[in-house]
Amino acid sequence: MRYSAYSIFKEALSGNRMWKPAWREPQPKPHYDVIIVGGGGHGLATAYYLAKEFGITNVAVLEKGYLGSGNVGRNTTIIRSNYLLEGNNPFYEFSLKLWEGLERDFNYNAMVSQRGMLNLFHSDGQRDAYARKGNGMRIHGVDAELLDREQVRRKAPYLNFDHARFPIMGALYQKRAGTVRHDAVAWGYGRGADTRGVDLIQHCEVTGIRRENGLVVGVETTRGFIGCNKLALAAAGNTTTVGRMADLELPIETHVLQAFVSEGLKPVVDHVITYGAGHFYISQSDKGGLVFGAEIDFYSSYAQRGNLQTVEHTMEEGVSLIPGLSRAKVLRSWGGVMDMSMDGSPIIDRTPIDNLYLNCGWCYGGFKATPASGFCFAHLIAKNETHHVSRFMRLDRFERGYTIDEAGRGPQPNLH
Numbered sequence: 281m282r283y284s285a286y287s288i289f290k291e292a293l294s295g296n297r298m299w300k301p302a303w304r305e306p307q308p309k310p311h312y313d314v315i316i317v318g319g320g321g322h323g324l325a326t327a328y329y330l331a332k333e334f335g336i337t338n339v340a341v342l343e344k345g346y347l348g349s350g351n352v353g354r355n356t357t358i359i360r361s362n363y364l365l366e367g368n369n370p371f372y373e374f375s376l377k378l379w380e381g382l383e384r385d386f387n388y389n390a391m392v393s394q395r396g397m398l399n400l401f402h403s404d405g406q407r408d409a410y411a412r413k414g415n416g417m418r419i420h421g422v423d424a425e426l427l428d429r430e431q432v433r434r435k436a437p438y439l440n441f442d443h444a445r446f447p448i449m450g451a452l453y454q455k456r457a458g459t460v461r462h463d464a465v466a467w468g469y470g471r472g473a474d475t476r477g478v479d480l481i482q483h484c485e486v487t488g489i490r491r492e493n494g495l496v497v498g499v500e501t502t503r504g505f506i507g508c509n510k511l512a513l514a515a516a517g518n519t520t521t522v523g524r525m526a527d528l529e530l531p532i533e534t535h536v537l538q539a540f541v542s543e544g545l546k547p548v549v550d551h552v553i554t555y556g557a558g559h560f561y562i563s564q565s566d567k568g569g570l571v572f573g574a575e576i577d578f579y580s581s582y583a584q585r586g587n588l589q590t591v592e593h594t595m596e597e598g599v600s601l602i603p604g605l606s607r608a609k610v611l612r613s614w615g616g617v618m619d620m621s622m623d624g625s626p627i628i629d630r631t632p633i634d635n636l637y638l639n640c641g642w643c644y645g646g647f648k649a650t651p652a653s654g655f656c657f658a659h660l661i662a663k664n665e666t667h668h669v670s671r672f673m674r675l676d677r678f679e680r681g682y683t684i685d686e687a688g689r690g691p692q693p694n695l696h
C-alpha cells in the first residue's frame with residue numbers, strides 16, 4: 281500500500297478500518313542470503329538499501345526486542361553534517377543529502393525538519409576552532425556560516441548572552457541541519473524493506489554465531505538456528521557482546537547516554553542549539569516538548585538507564601545556557617546504550633572472518649548517519665567493496681595509526 285493524500289481520503293471513507301499493518305510478522309526461514317543482527321535504524325536502513333539498491337531481498341533482520349526499541353527510538357533526533365575531517369565530512373554530508381529526499385524515497389512521513397543548528401562559542405580560541413571547522417565544511421561544499429553575537433541574539437534571544445563565565449560570542453551555523461522524528465525513521469525503513477521482501481523478525485535474540493571452516497554459517501537465536509551466507513552486525517550498544525560470539529575483541533566500549541523531554545510549551549526554541557561551554561544540546565519537538573541531553577554517564581554500562589548525577593549535571597548546564605528552562609517541568613527521561621569507539625568515529629568494514637561484516641562505533645552521533653550508514657553497509661555487503669565515502673571507517677585504523685579523531689580527544693570514550 282502506497283501512502284498518499286488519496287489513500288488517506290479513501291481510507292477515511294471506510295472509517296479507517298482497511299489500513300494494512302506497516303510490515304508482516306514472518307516466521308524465520310531456515311536460511312537467508314544475508315542476516316542483519318539489530319532492528320535499529322542502521323540495520324533496517326541496511327536491509328532497505330540491500331533490497332532497493334542492490335536487489336538482494338533474501339534478507340532477515342533479527343531484533344531481540346521490537347523494531348526501534350534501541351537507540352533509534354531513544355535519541356534526541358538531531359541531524360547535521362558539520363564535521364571537519366576528511367574521514368567524516370563527505371560521509372555525513374552524503375547522509376544529510378539522503379535525509380533531504382528520504383520521505384519521498386521510502387514513502388513515509390519522518391518529519392524531516394531542517395530548522396538550522398547553532399553551535400555556540402564562548403572564547404576566542406573556540407571561535408577560531410569553529411571558523412576552521414566551518415571553512416573545512418565549505419571546502420567540501422557543505423553550508424556553514426559564522427555568526428556574531430548579535431546575529432545569534434536575533435535567532436535565539438532567550439539564551440544567556442551575558443553569562444559571567446561563558447558569555448556567548450557567536451555561533452557556527454548550519455542552516456540545513458535539524459531534526460527528524462526518530463521512530464518514524466525505523467518504521468519507514470522497516471516498511472520499505474518489508475515491502476521489498478525482507479523478513480523483519482522481532483523478539484528474536486541472537487545468542488551465538490556458528491562457524492564452520494572459519495566462515496559464519498548462521499546464528500543461534502531464541503527462535504532456533506538460522507543459516508546465512510553473510511552475517512552483518514548492526515547491534516549498536518550490544519556490538520561487543522555480539523562480536524564476542526565470533527571471538528571478535530572490538531575497540532568499542534558501551535556507555536549510557538540519557539535524554540530528557542519537558543512538558544509541552546508554545547514554540548520557543550526554533551533551532552537546534554549546542555552549548556560550547558559544556559555538551560548540552562536542545563531542540564523543541566513538534567508537540568512542544570523541549571528535547572535535550574548532555575554528556576554520557578561516566579562509566580560503562582549495558583543498562584538503558586542512567587544515574588542521577590548526570591541528570592543534575594544536565595539540568596545545571598541547561599539552566600546555565602537558558603535560565604528560563606528552570607521554569608519548565610521535565611516530563612520524562614530515558615537512556616540508551618552507546619557503542620563508543622576509541623576515536624569517536626564509526627566502523628563500517630569487513631572483519632577478519634570473510635563473511636562477517638561490522639557496523640558500529642557510532643557513539644552518540646549515529647542517528648544522523650542512519651541513511652548513509654545503511655547505504656554504505658549495504659554496498660559493502662553486496663559488493664564486498666567499501667563505498668568511497670566510508671573508506672576511512674576501517675576496523676584496522678587503530679592498529680595502523682590512522683584514527684579519525686574529530687574531537688581531538690584521543691582514545692577516551694568518556695571525552696567524546
Ligand SMILES: Cc1cc2nc3c(=O)[nH]c(=O)nc-3n(C[C@H](O)[C@H](O)[C@H](O)COP(=O)(O)OP(=O)(O)OC[C@H]3O[C@@H](n4cnc5c(N)ncnc54)[C@H](O)[C@@H]3O)c2cc1C
Pocket residue numbers: 317318319320321322323342343344345348349350351352353354355356357358359484485486487514515516517518522537538539573614615616617642643644645646647648649
Ligand atoms: C539519549 C540518546 C540521544 C542521542 N542523540 C542523538 C542525536 O541527537 N543525533 C544523532 O545523530 N545520534 C544520537 N544518538 C545516537 C544514535 O541514536 C545511535 O548512534 C544510533 O541510533 C545507533 O544505531 P541504531 O539505530 O542501529 O541502534 P539501535 O536502535 O540501538 O539498534 C541496535 C539494535 O540491535 C538490537 N540487538 C542488540 N543485540 C542483539 C542481539 N543479540 N540479537 C538481536 N538484536 C540485538 C537492539 O535491541 C537494538 O534494537 C543518541 C543516542 C541516545 C541513546
